[in-house]
Amino acid sequence: MERITLAHGDGGQLAHQLIADVFVSMFRNDRHAKFDAATFTLDPHELAMTTDSFVVKPLFFPGGNIGKLAVAGTINDLSVVGAIPKVMTCSFIIEEGFPICDLKTIVQSMAEEAKKVNVEIVAGDTKVVERGSADGLYINTTGIGVISHSLEPKICEGDSVIVSGSVGDHGVAILVARGELGLVSTIESDCTTLYPLIAKALQASQRIRLMRDPTRGGLATALVEICEDFGVTIELEEERIPVKQEVEGACELLGFDPLYLANEGKVVMIVPKEEEQAVLDALRSQPEGKAAAVIGTVRAINKGQLLLRTPLGTTRRLYRLTGLMLPRIC
Amino acid sequence: MLDVMDSPTRSTLSQTLLQEVQMLANQFQQTFGRMPSFMEVCGSHTMALARTGVKKALEGYVRLISGPGCPVCVTDQVTIDAMISLTDGSDRIICTFGDMMRVPGSYGTLMQAKTEGKDVRVVYSPVDAVRIAEQHPHQEVIFLGIGFETTIPILAAAIKEAEEKQVHNFSMWMSTKLVEPILRQLLHEREVSLDGFLLPGHVSMVMGRAHFEFLATEYNMPAVISGFEALHMLSAIRHLLMLALKQHAIVLNDYKSVVTEQGSVQAKYWMNHYFTLCDEAWRGIGVISQSGMDFKKEYDRFNAKVKFSVLTREPRRTKCRCGEVIRGLIDPPQCALFGKACTPLQPIGPCMVSSEGSCAAYYQYMREE
Ligand code: SF4
Ligand code: SF4
Numbered sequence: 255m256e257r258i259t260l261a262h263g264d265g266g267q268l269a270h271q272l273i274a275d276v277f278v279s280m281f282r283n284d285r286h287a288k289f290d291a292a293t294f295t296l297d298p299h300e301l302a303m304t305t306d307s308f309v310v311k312p313l314f315f316p317g318g319n320i321g322k323l324a325v326a327g328t329i330n331d332l333s334v335v336g337a338i339p340k341v342m343t344c345s346f347i348i349e350e351g352f353p354i355c356d357l358k359t360i361v362q363s364m365a366e367e368a369k370k371v372n373v374e375i376v377a378g379d380t381k382v383v384e385r386g387s388a389d390g391l392y393i394n395t396t397g398i399g400v401i402s403h404s405l406e407p408k409i410c411e412g413d414s415v416i417v418s419g420s421v422g423d424h425g426v427a428i429l430v431a432r433g434e435l436g437l438v439s440t441i442e443s444d445c446t447t448l449y450p451l452i453a454k455a456l457q458a459s460q461r462i463r464l465m466r467d468p469t470r471g472g473l474a475t476a477l478v479e480i481c482e483d484f485g486v487t488i489e490l491e492e493e494r495i496p497v498k499q500e501v502e503g504a505c506e507l508l509g510f511d512p513l514y515l516a517n518e519g520k521v522v523m524i525v526p527k528e529e530e531q532a533v534l535d536a537l538r539s540q541p542e543g544k545a546a547a548v549i550g551t552v553r554a555i556n557k558g559q560l561l562l563r564t565p566l567g568t569t570r571r572l573y574r575l576t577g578l579m580l581p582r583i584c
Numbered sequence: 585m586l587d588v589m590d591s592p593t594r595s596t597l598s599q600t601l602l603q604e605v606q607m608l609a610n611q612f613q614q615t616f617g618r619m620p621s622f623m624e625v626c627g628s629h630t631m632a633l634a635r636t637g638v639k640k641a642l643e644g645y646v647r648l649i650s651g652p653g654c655p656v657c658v659t660d661q662v663t664i665d666a667m668i669s670l671t672d673g674s675d676r677i678i679c680t681f682g683d684m685m686r687v688p689g690s691y692g693t694l695m696q697a698k699t700e701g702k703d704v705r706v707v708y709s710p711v712d713a714v715r716i717a718e719q720h721p722h723q724e725v726i727f728l729g730i731g732f733e734t735t736i737p738i739l740a741a742a743i744k745e746a747e748e749k750q751v752h753n754f755s756m757w758m759s760t761k762l763v764e765p766i767l768r769q770l771l772h773e774r775e776v777s778l779d780g781f782l783l784p785g786h787v788s789m790v791m792g793r794a795h796f797e798f799l800a801t802e803y804n805m806p807a808v809i810s811g812f813e814a815l816h817m818l819s820a821i822r823h824l825l826m827l828a829l830k831q832h833a834i835v836l837n838d839y840k841s842v843v844t845e846q847g848s849v850q851a852k853y854w855m856n857h858y859f860t861l862c863d864e865a866w867r868g869i870g871v872i873s874q875s876g877m878d879f880k881k882e883y884d885r886f887n888a889k890v891k892f893s894v895l896t897r898e899p900r901r902t903k904c905r906c907g908e909v910i911r912g913l914i915d916p917p918q919c920a921l922f923g924k925a926c927t928p929l930q931p932i933g934p935c936m937v938s939s940e941g942s943c944a945a946y947y948q949y950m951r952e953e
Contacts, residue, residue: 261695509628564636565595565598565636566599566637566641566814567599567602567641569637570640
């Protein structure tokens, strides 16, 4: 009998299959269900809507907590489809025995994060389950935004790929916070609301083709998905991808690849070459975008492969993450 | 990857080094009429060579053969089956390094056992398993102890902790391996012809450079200890080529920042404090005498093999060619199952799941289609 395994939840190949086989095929809504948020028209506005559940462990980590993550995550999903986030709902599944002070801290940071970008939390729901049947607290958020820029992804050969900052920070912060690695590091999660940053970029260029926030599965998985969905071939330059030294160190130790580690405050964009500088400048003008970099180029508009050029000048193909990333033995 | 952007230095450096290596390799070809072949003993090197593109850049110049240095891949099928069947008992918590979770035994994997409700936990260090044992005094916690010299001291550290804290419900199922005996075995059998070894920095950090001296003195084989970055590995290969060209057999430490002459005295002390040499079965190779470490008699109370018995059935045969892969006889794509019946999601052999396995390295980093 096939059962759900942890690997079905990591954003890699198995997660992809599960979504395709179970949800997309049954909801019969494949056009909308594919991206971070569905867009639809509700006269007179075109809207975007998204929903997401948050089950992180631990609930508190350097740089944030599950609440901040739940609000930022949903706002980011709306922002990357060119929407101005407007309203949100949130629903909580809480385990009996959960400290109310922790809940308050979490809800407080949700409110703060929403306020940053004037998003109103308009509806919510709370369920309490018996001790032992949940891991402390789960949050689901749903958000609606108004489309301000219709992105029409017409990706062309020669387009540039830009990432707004260093990758893998959230992944490492969470691993360290679990305290199982015996690692101490100063790495904080990048967990933040991307809307202000994205708004600046959209002001700077009307021609941003496509944006994604590379969360679970990391930068590599997000780009593999773009390559497959649009049939384009992207070549990344390994040396240009910003990775913090601590993240690189932790990865080397554990046998992880930073390109597959989760981010919660980064956006990757495809822009026409001519607009590259304007977008970079706009991103770098904001604190969250200071390390923004051009990391690759669209090489061809067929084939649908993600390639990585190493410092040695060789290229290799990147795939979706296969199975869970598990630390190596030594 | 760099912290600061737009710094071309590393790339220029490695490309210069690469050209030098290619040149030396050409010289070797002209002198000896064949490609030089070196074995990377360690699975982390196999992965790093593939990931950084070194392996691909050297195609046609240097033959890099992956050796038996991945602790998961060399674990015998019977041992894997036994480890998985340990989950059968009630009131047991099985703790393991993540790599073991998806390794296929004859009749399932640890991951499957966990999904079916068995208490199997991934820990990052065996010391964490001791902590779990403290938290669950009424359950038996068994750690699956696999690994090479790099891991054995960490296993010892966990036993020390359990001893000091008087944790009685903690034990280990040992299946460790040592590098020296397997290298001797390979050199005896001479199934593959080699011009040198790329020695693992991790193991050498524990054992020291001098430990590998026998390669040069007894087998006339050059060897270079190397780190895991592209630059490290290229530099080590360059040294290997120069040694091979001169037919000069020495064991060179090219990772001095980490590896010393005698290694870690502490680590070696604790290894030998709790453990003693034992015969070990290597997957696809067979039993090699004195090639692993197991508990000394006086520590049998931590020995899961003494505390628990498991029923193992006859291992099921597959067409997996891991045994040949780890002896360097074939490259993974030469296995008919590679990438078809056998993928990381549906592995047939351990070489496809281990994060240090050569089939996994090929699958992840060398596939181009
Ligand atoms: S155990 Fe150590 S030597 Fe062996 S593959 Fe792993 S890193 Fe390499
Ligand atoms: S490809 Fe799979 S079946 Fe073939 S040798 Fe490798 S692990 Fe074994």
